[in-house]
Amino acid sequence: MNISAAAQAAGLPVKTVRYYADIGLVAAPARSAAGYRVYDGSAVRKLVFIxxxxxxxxxxxxxxxxxxxxxxxxxxxxxxxxxxxxxxxxIEAKQRELQSLHSELSHLVEACRGDSRPDCPIIDYLG
Amino acid sequence: MNISAAAQAAGLPVKTVRYYADIGLVAAPARSAAGYRVYDGSAVRKLVFIxxxxxxxxxxxxxxxxxxxxxxxxxxxxxxxxxxxxxxxxIEAKQRELQSLHSELSHLVEACRGDSRPDCPIIDYLG
DNA sequence: GTAATCCTTCCCGTGACTGGAAGGTCAAGG
DNA sequence: CCTTGACCTTCCAGTCACGGGAAGGATTAC
Known part of the structure; x- marks a missing residue:
């Protein structure tokens, strides 16, 4: 199995598969006579896991x-x-952060008329 | 006003203030005789805005x-x-993504006993 | 034989900074 | 006057997890 077949089987880009071996996240694969990386089913299972x-x-x-x-x-x-x-x-910390941002920003967006006039609560809030 | 005073007034790190001028996000500040960046209130207001x-x-x-x-x-x-x-x-797209991740992962974490035995629904799901 | 597709290594770029080194400047204290 | 320490400058490298692309060798299909 060459790298592109392994990558496809694992659902990853070829570049990423090479990268994971470079940083030692997966073991360095065996090489063919020409220096090509050779993968087997076990290696692919680990890539899928990752x-x-x-x-x-x-x-x-x-x-x-x-x-x-x-x-x-x-x-x-x-x-x-x-x-x-x-x-x-x-994840929960990020959710709380986004919830707070969403709440503030959606109020501002709703309060902005969004027409051709210059007055804008969004700019007022930021400035 | 030197850069550290301006940065403190704007609530930003000194490095960030320099960076914003480097990339042209704010105008390059005037320089003192010794080459120090000189900021005024108007520049600080823009930094706060950013x-x-x-x-x-x-x-x-x-x-x-x-x-x-x-x-x-x-x-x-x-x-x-x-x-x-x-x-x-x-923000809403990220919230949906996190909601989905949270739902899946929290089910797995709840289902995992978290004791000294090896069987684990989290590993089972990933592998 | 040759053209297309694969594979290799290597280096640069991403976003928005952050850390650190090497060196110049300024104000206060002795 | 000298030193000490805090400030300032520029430049380079690193972060995270890759992705793009170049230069060049290998394999495969016709």
Whole structure:
């Protein structure tokens, strides 16, 4: 399996697959005689795992830890849960921030007539 | 007014104030005989304006446009409203994304016992 | 044989700064 | 007058997680 087949199977761009090996997030793949990277099903499963974790917004370092726990059959689920709970807190913090921004900005947008006249509560608020 | 006084008055780091002049977001300040940047109240007001816009999450280019509209007494409020409405849509899109992530991840975290045993719905879902 | 498609490495760019090094300037105290 | 410390300057590098593209070698299909 060459890199483009592996990337497609994992649902990732080729560049990203190379990048993950460069930073040591996945093991460096074997090479063909011509120097091409050679992937197998196990490597693809790890790439899929990382893609899903990234879709949840886990950072690369969290992915590294999660992948370690994935490969370790003797892990404690507590370790996994701790990482996930931390991410959940990040998400909730961001949600609170966005909620506050949305509330303020939507009031301003509603109060702005949006016509050809210059008076504007949005500008007034910022200035 | 030297840069640190201006930065403090605007509520921004010194580095950021320099950066905004470097990229032409604000006009290059006058210089003292020794080459120090010299700021006045008008420049500080513009920096405060940018800080508030950035706090709403407007990008630098939006800030550039908003600052232009701020300085233009003949602006149409419609132009301001359009920029703000676009930002509001970005916020709402991000909120939907986070809502979806939160829903999925919180279910997984709740379903994970988080003890010393290895079975873990979070890892199962990712793998 | 050759053209198209793959693969490789390498370097630069993203957004909006932030940190730090090397060196010049200024005000206060001894 | 000298020093000390706080300020200022420029420039370079790093952040995060890649993406774009160039230069050049390998493989594959016709």
């Amino acid at each position: 893609r899903r974790a990234r879709e949840f917004g886990f950072g690369i370092e969290d992915c590294r830890d999660l992948l370690g726990l994935y490969k370790d059959r003797d892990r404690c689920s507590a370790e996994v849960k701790q990482i996930a709970a931390r991410r959940l807190e990040q | 800080r508030r816009a950035r706090e709403f999450g407007f990008g630098i280019e939006d800030c550039r446009d908003l600052l232009g509209l701020y300085k233009d007494r003949d602006r149409c409020s419609a132009e301001v409203k359009q920029i703000a409405a676009r930002r509001l849509e970005q």
